Each structure stands twice: as C-alpha cells, then as structure tokens.
Amino acid sequence: MEKLAHFQAHRLSIAPMMDWTDRHCRSLHRTLSSRALLYTEMLTTGAVLHGDRERLLAYDPAEHPVALQLGSSEPADLAAAAKIGESEGYDEINLNVGCPSDRVQSGRFGACLMREPELVAECMAAMGAAVKVPVTVKCRIGVDDQDPEQSLFQLVDLCAQAGVSSFVVHARKAWLKGLSPKENRDVPPLDYPLVHRLKRERPDLTIAINGGIGSLDEAQPHLGAVDGVMLGRAAYHTPALLGEVDRRVFGMAVEDVDAFRAVELYRPYVARELARGTHLAAMTRHMLGLFHGLPGARGWRRVLTVEGVKSGAGLEVIDAALAQVLRAQDERRARSLEAGEAA
Incomplete structure (x- = not known):
C-alpha cells in the first residue's frame, strides 16, 4: 500500500x-x-x-x-x-x-x-x-x-x-x-x-x-x-x-452491508474453498454471530453448528440456516400485523 x-x-x-x-x-x-x-x-x-x-x-x-x-x-x-x-x-x-x-x-x-x-x-x-x-x-x-x-x-x-x-x-x-x-x-x-x-x-x-x-x-x-x-x-x-x-469510518458513499448481503458475498468464497477440500465448518464457524440480536439468530447458529460439521456438508447448510432467519422474520412481521389489526 x-x-x-x-x-x-x-x-x-x-x-x-x-x-x-x-x-x-x-x-x-x-x-x-x-x-x-x-x-x-x-x-x-x-x-x-x-x-x-x-x-x-x-x-x-x-x-x-x-x-x-x-x-x-x-x-x-x-x-x-x-x-x-x-x-x-x-x-x-x-x-x-x-x-x-x-x-x-x-x-x-x-x-x-x-x-x-x-x-x-x-x-x-x-x-x-x-x-x-x-x-x-x-x-x-x-x-x-x-x-x-x-x-x-x-x-x-x-x-x-x-x-x-x-x-x-x-x-x-x-x-x-x-x-x-x-x-x-x-x-x-x-x-x-x-x-x-x-x-x-x-x-x-x-x-x-x-x-x-x-x-x-x-x-x-x-x-x-x-x-x-x-x-x-x-x-x-x-x-x-x-x-x-x-x-x-472511511466516509465512503456506499450502502451498508447487512448480514444477508454478507452471506451472499461470502458464498463464492465458500464454494471455492469447498472445491479445494476445505471443510465447511472451518468457514461457517466465523459466521455464527452474523445475525446476532436479530430474529432467527439462534436457529442460524444451531444449523451451522450441528449440520456444518457433518461430512460432505456444503452450501445447502448455509441455505438451511438462512431459512431459519427468514422464517423467524416472517413470523415477527405476521405478529406485528396481527397486533396492529387487533389495535
């Protein structure tokens, strides 16, 4: 540099x-x-x-x-x-x-x-x-x-x-x-x-x-x-x-990268490493805190931790973990809508 x-x-x-x-x-x-x-x-x-x-x-x-x-x-x-x-x-x-x-x-x-x-x-x-x-x-x-x-x-x-x-x-x-x-x-x-x-x-x-x-x-x-x-x-x-x-911090005119976008951007790297023989868990262990504080974070961590260590685990594990987050967010939105209608 x-x-x-x-x-x-x-x-x-x-x-x-x-x-x-x-x-x-x-x-x-x-x-x-x-x-x-x-x-x-x-x-x-x-x-x-x-x-x-x-x-x-x-x-x-x-x-x-x-x-x-x-x-x-x-x-x-x-x-x-x-x-x-x-x-x-x-x-x-x-x-x-x-x-x-x-x-x-x-x-x-x-x-x-x-x-x-x-x-x-x-x-x-x-x-x-x-x-x-x-x-x-x-x-x-x-x-x-x-x-x-x-x-x-x-x-x-x-x-x-x-x-x-x-x-x-x-x-x-x-x-x-x-x-x-x-x-x-x-x-x-x-x-x-x-x-x-x-x-x-x-x-x-x-x-x-x-x-x-x-x-x-x-x-x-x-x-x-x-x-x-x-x-x-x-x-x-x-x-x-x-x-x-x-x-x-750096004053760049860019959109923030949220956890969902980070997963999307990390996927090609994970795919390349899997093809080279790297175990999925070696990569997903660093992702456990990505959705910290958000609905579905516990499910995200559980799927990555339990399924990611299995032999042959691949990108489908990340997809399954992400589904936990999306489901939890959908459920929260549904509850908010019900509460709004009840009010």
Whole structure:
C-alpha cells in the first residue's frame, strides 16, 4: 500500500486473534468492509521460517489490505520472516508486544518484551531494514508493576528512533503472573487517556487504540483523539457491525452491508474453498454471530453448528440456516400485523 492508503487503513482494523482471524475469517470480514485493515493470527518466526509456509501464509487476494503479525525476539529471525511476508504480498509486518500467554512468555516474546524496549527497537530496526512495507508494533501500556507513563513512552520512543512510525496500543497493562490470557483482556483497567496523550505528544506518529471497544459508537470518540481504532472480540462475535465501517469510518458513499448481503458475498468464497477440500465448518464457524440480536439468530447458529460439521456438508447448510432467519422474520412481521389489526 502507498503511505497514505496505509494510514487510512489504520482508521479501523481488526485485531489479530489466535484461533480466530484465520484466512476464512478475514475473507468474511472483507465482505463487510472493503477498507478495514485485517491482521493474521500471530505467527512465530519459527513457524514462518521452518513450517508449512503455503498453509500458514495463504490468503485470498481480496483480503488486501492485510497485515502479517509476527512473534519473536530475535532480530535476525524477524528480519528473515518479514522478508518472506513481504514476498508473499502482505501490506504490513507487525510485531506482537502484547500477548501475555505463558507459551509466548516462555519464548521470550509478546507482552514480556515491554520490559526490554531496547531489544524491541533492535528487532524493529532489523525488520525495517529488510523490507519496504511498513513495520509496526502492537503493544500494551506496560506489564506488572511498570509505570505505564514510562514504559509505553519509552517503548514507542525507542522504536520511533529505529524507524517505526505506526503503533497499535492495547490500553491495558498485562499481568504476566496471576492472570490468564482471557483475564488479561478484561481485568486490568483501561487507560484510554494515556493513549490519547501519546498521540497528542507524539503527533507525527500514527497511533491506533485497542481494548474494550465494543461498537462503532464507542469507536467514534477515539477517532477524534487518535489515528485509528482496532476492534477485537466485538468484530468477531458481532461481525455485522463491520458492514457500517466503510460509510461511518472511511466516509465512503456506499450502502451498508447487512448480514444477508454478507452471506451472499461470502458464498463464492465458500464454494471455492469447498472445491479445494476445505471443510465447511472451518468457514461457517466465523459466521455464527452474523445475525446476532436479530430474529432467527439462534436457529442460524444451531444449523451451522450441528449440520456444518457433518461430512460432505456444503452450501445447502448455509441455505438451511438462512431459512431459519427468514422464517423467524416472517413470523415477527405476521405478529406485528396481527397486533396492529387487533389495535
């Protein structure tokens, strides 16, 4: 991407989430927004350098703009993996400095790197020297007993000196001992004002904010204070909210994409993948929340969950699930009409 396009893409991005934001998930999200920046799940440099590259790094061309997130603390390995990511066509290479899981800590990367800002800067300098696409950092505001005002600014400043101009900040500390990864997403208090202050005091940097933002209504105030918002679980569990992103966040003169339209747009991708031997459930599991809050949502989820895992399941399962939603909506309309006539 050109620099301007890359900056604009950060206005709204979807967080890298392990076991969630695979290529099928990203393809679904792309049907809902043409502009949001999508991220892969975090991949370790070991996996990229020595694993099944074709499987791990595969993505559909429609996913652009899409970023590759890496996990490591070895500058040479990160440089080599970044180069591979660039050659595969990824628009950005991001370093994970935020994941608090024990497995990540044992590998000396993720959130524990908040304690080693000089090493992070060294990693970023190596990555930046290896590729022409943007290299970025996703971090926490600190870990454990760190003072966030010191830890966040030190990390950002050292990385900026190493050539990094774009950061995504999860506005919580991570507690490396005593809290599970799930608890680390909810328990430590959010400090949005600190991230807003980072942007005010470092105006030349691109700063996106992440953590606890559950809707586009909640995202809008942040977009007046920082350059972008990264949505995580909200985008995954209620993906239909992404159908308003192009209009509300990017200012495009387009119609919103509702859940029905998203299903229609996703079908050709599902058909192609089924023909390649991909199991239906690998794709439909990301669709479960599409009709969240609408009549028939429970039936939609039930059919996809029960029927989608069966051997040979195909597009007919999606059609059957959609029929549940349409039936429920027809029934609601009929009840409304009866109530109106009774009145």
